[in-house]
Amino acid sequence: MDSKFFAANRQALYARLEEDAIAIVFSGNAPRKSADEYYYYFADRNFMYLTGVDQCDATLMGFGRDSGNNGDNNSKNDTKLNETLFIPPADPMWERWNGERIKADTAGDVSGIKSIQYPQDFDRQFNQALGSGKYATLYLPLFKYTAKEPDGPEYTLAKYVKDRYPHIVIKDLMPHIKALRLIKKPCEIDAMRKAESITKEGIIAMMRAAKPGISELELRAEFFYAIMKHGAATPAAPPIISAGANNFCIHYHDHKGIAYDGDFILNDVGVPYNNIVTDVSRGWPVNGRFSDRQRLLYQCAYETSNHMFGIIKPGMPMKDVDGIIRQVNFEHMKAMGLCKSWEDIGTYMWHGGAHHVGFDVHDMVAITPDTPLAAGMVFCVDIGIYVEDWGIGFRLEDNCLVTEAGCENLSKDIPRSIDEIEAVMM
Numbered sequence: 392m393d394s395k396f397f398a399a400n401r402q403a404l405y406a407r408l409e410e411d412a413i414a415i416v417f418s419g420n421a422p423r424k425s426a427d428e429y430y431y432y433f434a435d436r437n438f439m440y441l442t443g444v445d446q447c448d449a450t451l452m453g454f455g456r457d458s459g460n461n462g463d464n465n466s467k468n469d470t471k472l473n474e475t476l477f478i479p480p481a482d483p484m485w486e487r488w489n490g491e492r493i494k495a496d497t498a499g500d501v502s503g504i505k506s507i508q509y510p511q512d513f514d515r516q517f518n519q520a521l522g523s524g525k526y527a528t529l530y531l532p533l534f535k536y537t538a539k540e541p542d543g544p545e546y547t548l549a550k551y552v553k554d555r556y557p558h559i560v561i562k563d564l565m566p567h568i569k570a571l572r573l574i575k576k577p578c579e580i581d582a583m584r585k586a587e588s589i590t591k592e593g594i595i596a597m598m599r600a601a602k603p604g605i606s607e608l609e610l611r612a613e614f615f616y617a618i619m620k621h622g623a624a625t626p627a628a629p630p631i632i633s634a635g636a637n638n639f640c641i642h643y644h645d646h647k648g649i650a651y652d653g654d655f656i657l658n659d660v661g662v663p664y665n666n667i668v669t670d671v672s673r674g675w676p677v678n679g680r681f682s683d684r685q686r687l688l689y690q691c692a693y694e695t696s697n698h699m700f701g702i703i704k705p706g707m708p709m710k711d712v713d714g715i716i717r718q719v720n721f722e723h724m725k726a727m728g729l730c731k732s733w734e735d736i737g738t739y740m741w742h743g744g745a746h747h748v749g750f751d752v753h754d755m756v757a758i759t760p761d762t763p764l765a766a767g768m769v770f771c772v773d774i775g776i777y778v779e780d781w782g783i784g785f786r787l788e789d790n791c792l793v794t795e796a797g798c799e800n801l802s803k804d805i806p807r808s809i810d811e812i813e814a815v816m817m
């Protein structure tokens with residue numbers, strides 16, 4: 392992705408804001424793990440969507456529909472982007488220990504932002520703007536997954552502004568960013584296709600290594616080795632790789648189990664490429680041959696998935712993806728005798744079948760159950776079946792791109808039919 396992508400994202404964001412608005416987005420930093428050890432830094436995904444600059448302790452300050460005096464002229468209608476990117480300055484001693492910080496010219500080339508300054512300049516410029524009388528609204532991405540999370544810099548800044556500038560209205564930037572992230576651009580789709588190809592290598596490596604007695608940790612190692620060999624430094628999220636009874640923990644991360652003869656392997660994995668991620672699930676018998684019951688359940692999921700990829704198209708309400716998955720799966724499970732009534736389906740289907748993917752595995756997008764599907768959306772078609780009495784649990788999850796005429800399974804080349812899986816495992 393080049394600077395035009397990030398500049399277009401910012402331009403679209405600023406165009407949604409009032410003329411008297413300021414928007415602030417932070418890149419974040421790595422939290423402390425223990426003693427003097429820190430977790431690896433992972434840039435805020437909204438910051439990456441808007442700048443492409445992978446640098447901790449950086450800040451984007453942009454303004455609403457304003458002609459500005461420090462932006463570039465590449466936006467439509469000759470409207471300038473009034474914005475500044477603040478990055479940490481060079482620090483030879485810090486960089487000796489921790490690695491090179493991004494330089495101003497590189498940050499400008501990556502992001503398309505012409506005004507690159509440093510943190511010591513932020514306080515002065517920010518306070519000047521709020522004290523000028525020109526701006527009445529401050530937008531911050533105010534998101535917490537749980538109320539127990541500590542305040543990030545957005546909340547600290549919001550408290551500061553509320554105390555010092557009570558006339559400034561503070562608003563949440565997230566609804567605007569979510570709206571922009573909903574429809575993927577061609578370069579994002581291209582990146583996802585590449586990520587799918589790397590994901591394929593990781594899943595096939597696990598399939599080929601699988602044999603009775605292998606540990607979940609060994610399968611995890613096979614996945615990591617394969618994706619790193621093909622250019623992915625990390626997975627998209629902590630991989631879910633389990634066997635046997637561990638498959639009944641939906642988000643399982645212990646990797647302490649052993650796959651015994653007759654067990655089914657479940658994996659739910661993904662890979663990033665150019666910040667775009669995949670989320671793919673496959674299941675297979677550790678001995679390489681589907682038993683009658685494994686075949687029956689897997690074929691149920693496979694046929695349900697194929698049905699969905701045959702009907703998904705623009706205009707369909709988002710809620711129908713989950714709803715139809717559940718209905719079609721129910722009909723299959725009723726035919727095999729597992730379900731006697733509709734109420735029984737919850738015994739075997741424990742979660743929904745669709746979430747969007749993009750810069751996040753569970754992408755932050757503006758979506759409601761009634762939102763009609765549109766070309767450029769990418770979400771998972773996820774068929775999860777869990778039959779504890781049979782000791783079989785798995786997911787068949789693919790990444791669906793909505794097109795003008797229908798949809799495309801972006802992960803279709805990753806072995807997904809019984810015949811394809813058994814052929815890989817021979």
